[in-house]
Amino acid sequence: MPEQSILRFENVTVTFDEIPVLDGISFEMRRGDTCVILGAAGSGKTVLLKTAIGLIKPSAGRVFLFGTDITELDEQELFDLRAKTGVLFQEGALFDSLTIEENVAYPLVNQRAAKRKKREIRELVEESLRFVELAHTLDKFPSELSGGMRRRVGIARAIVTEPPLVLYDSPTAGLDPITANTIVTLIIKERDVKKTTTVLVTQRYQDGHLLANFRYNPRNGQVEPVTGNGHSDTLKTRFLVLRQGRLTFVGDQQQLEASADPYVSKFVKREI
Ligand SMILES: Nc1ncnc2c1ncn2[C@@H]1O[C@H](COP(=O)(O)OP(=O)(O)O)[C@@H](O)[C@H]1O
Ligand SMILES: [Mg+2]
Numbered sequence: 095m096p097e098q099s100i101l102r103f104e105n106v107t108v109t110f111d112e113i114p115v116l117d118g119i120s121f122e123m124r125r126g127d128t129c130v131i132l133g134a135a136g137s138g139k140t141v142l143l144k145t146a147i148g149l150i151k152p153s154a155g156r157v158f159l160f161g162t163d164i165t166e167l168d169e170q171e172l173f174d175l176r177a178k179t180g181v182l183f184q185e186g187a188l189f190d191s192l193t194i195e196e197n198v199a200y201p202l203v204n205q206r207a208a209k210r211k212k213r214e215i216r217e218l219v220e221e222s223l224r225f226v227e228l229a230h231t232l233d234k235f236p237s238e239l240s241g242g243m244r245r246r247v248g249i250a251r252a253i254v255t256e257p258p259l260v261l262y263d264s265p266t267a268g269l270d271p272i273t274a275n276t277i278v279t280l281i282i283k284e285r286d287v288k289k290t291t292t293v294l295v296t297q298r299y300q301d302g303h304l305l306a307n308f309r310y311n312p313r314n315g316q317v318e319p320v321t322g323n324g325h326s327d328t329l330k331t332r333f334l335v336l337r338q339g340r341l342t343f344v345g346d347q348q349q350l351e352a353s354a355d356p357y358v359s360k361f362v363k364r365e366i
Contacts, residue, residue, distance in 0.1 A: 106155035130302035133336030180257035186248035242273035286310035306331035
């Protein structure tokens, strides 16, 4: 039995001022899939994520989120589907005037489907911040934290509703390599502990490589290389490469590394 379809693009085109920014995009993710989207700046990565949650409407094609065609839905109907999708926006996009606690609580407070008590919200926020090891920052403001910490708060906010699907937009951009790896480690932990379907948008192949080859070990709390029957695990991670709004590559890591397309291989060779 195939797993439930979580996200499906059917020949999606998005145009701004008559210029196609996404051009005939098709792919599908099933429950538990990991998808790494690589692409240069301006290739359409952020537009693709925004289209996935209905923030941008396609000019042609269809987008199915949790099996529902969202291209025809109104805002109200979209709201509840979006509540099942966690998003780490580019740069973290925290509210500067809100405390860390208020920032992380934001999706809970705004979730109509689940009316929650104040105490329950506080507990969920604390749990989410503990997950990213920032429980001590509740009363601070974003400006008091480092760039890497702010990114971790963004992750805490994205996952506080325990969404079955999480989209991460360039979570390591602008971070030093060590901090970047800490962020990817958290994404792996979230994926493996909560069994979330994961989309990672990045310009760093290294991020995708980590996602494809490392797994969280709950026994020791470490992220470890996949061993033994790891081959099938590696194959679970799919790589998509965007070039000027088109998908020029869809495949697994081995296929990606073997690609003769110079645009595709540029991503693979740059880092490792
Ligand atoms: N709201 C918008 N209106 C017009 N053009 C846009 C808008 N959002 C993005 N674009 C254009 O779409 C292209 C892809 O943008 P984006 O998805 O942000 O790229 P990236 O891959 O860097 O995330 C860029 O050329 C950008 O200028
Ligand atoms: Mg972007």
